[in-house]
Amino acid sequence: MARIAHLSDIHFGAHDPKIVAATEAWLQQHQPDLVVISGDFTQRAKRDQFRHASAWINRLRAAGMKLLVIPGNHDVPLYNLARRFGAPLRRYQRYISNDLCPFYEDDEIAILGLNTARSLTIKDGRINHDQMRLLRDRFARVAVGKTRILVTHHPLFAMPIGKGGELSEAVGRHEDAVRAAAEAGIHIALAGHFHRTYAEAAQKMVAHAGGALVIQAGTATSTRLRNAEPQSFNWLHVHRHDEIELQVVVWDGASFQRGHHVAYFKRNDTWIGQDMVDPGALPGIQVAEKARV
Structure with missing residues (x-):
C-alpha cells in the first residue's frame, strides 16, 4: 500500500503561517x-x-519526505510582463524545482506531473502535444500491475465550482489531453486550482474518458477560501489500482483533523464509493461520490 499526501494551492504571500506550520507537523507525524x-x-x-x-519544502525534505511537485498559474508572474512572457517559470525552477514534468516510480505506483501553467492563459491551463507524448511514453514502460497517477494543477475536466452547478472551463486541448490519459491507462488524476475538494469517476464527467478516478484537493494553507470550505488536503491510501x-x-x-473518508472500488470498469465509518471525523467537506454499494 502506498500512502500519499496530496496538497495544493499553498499560496505563500496569501497564507496563514499557523496553518503552514500545522501542515508540517501533520506530515511529520x-x-x-x-x-x-x-x-x-x-x-x-x-x-x-x-x-x-x-x-517550507526543504524542511519537508529534511524530515525525510519524498516530494513530487509541479507549478500552478500563480507561480507565473502576473504584472511583470517581461518576466511573464520571457521567463515565466524561472523563479519556480530556481527555488522549487527545475523539473516541470517530474516522474516518480516505485514497486507499487508510477506518478507523472505535467505543468499546465502558461503565460498567455492567465488563470487557465493547457497541455501541449509534447506533454501528451510524454504522458503516453512514460506509462508505456510502466508494469501493468502498478497504479498509474497523473498530477496537474488545472484539472483535465470541467469541474463544478459552485453550489449552483456551474462548471469551470476545461484545460486547453481538453479532448486530446483526456484521450492521452485514457490511452496511458491512468487510474487516478490529481489536481487543484479551484480550492475545492471533489472526487468523481472520469467516465461520469465526459465520454471516452477512460477509467480514471478524478480527485481534486482544496487549498492547504491559503487564506483565499472559496465555497466556504476550510483549508484541507487529501490523504490517499492506494491499496491497488482498483x-x-x-x-x-x-x-x-x-x-488538522480527519474529515470525510471514502473507500473507492473499481468494479466492472466503474468506480464505486463507500463512505467509511470514522468516529470523530469532522463533518462538512464532502466528496462528490456518495456510498452506492
Whole structure:
C-alpha cells in the first residue's frame, strides 16, 4: 500500500503561517510515502514568496519526505510582463524545482506531473502535444500491475465550482489531453486550482474518458477560501489500482483533523464509493461520490 499526501494551492504571500506550520507537523507525524503538491506555491510569483515556499519544502525534505511537485498559474508572474512572457517559470525552477514534468516510480505506483501553467492563459491551463507524448511514453514502460497517477494543477475536466452547478472551463486541448490519459491507462488524476475538494469517476464527467478516478484537493494553507470550505488536503491510501481510500484532512481552526473518508472500488470498469465509518471525523467537506454499494 502506498500512502500519499496530496496538497495544493499553498499560496505563500496569501497564507496563514499557523496553518503552514500545522501542515508540517501533520506530515511529520504521519510520514507519507510521497507528498504530492499540485501547484500554486506562491500568490504572485514574487522572490520572497518563492523563498518562503522553498524553505517550507526543504524542511519537508529534511524530515525525510519524498516530494513530487509541479507549478500552478500563480507561480507565473502576473504584472511583470517581461518576466511573464520571457521567463515565466524561472523563479519556480530556481527555488522549487527545475523539473516541470517530474516522474516518480516505485514497486507499487508510477506518478507523472505535467505543468499546465502558461503565460498567455492567465488563470487557465493547457497541455501541449509534447506533454501528451510524454504522458503516453512514460506509462508505456510502466508494469501493468502498478497504479498509474497523473498530477496537474488545472484539472483535465470541467469541474463544478459552485453550489449552483456551474462548471469551470476545461484545460486547453481538453479532448486530446483526456484521450492521452485514457490511452496511458491512468487510474487516478490529481489536481487543484479551484480550492475545492471533489472526487468523481472520469467516465461520469465526459465520454471516452477512460477509467480514471478524478480527485481534486482544496487549498492547504491559503487564506483565499472559496465555497466556504476550510483549508484541507487529501490523504490517499492506494491499496491497488482498483482500490483506494480518500480521506480529507481538514483545518478546524486549531489543527488538522480527519474529515470525510471514502473507500473507492473499481468494479466492472466503474468506480464505486463507500463512505467509511470514522468516529470523530469532522463533518462538512464532502466528496462528490456518495456510498452506492
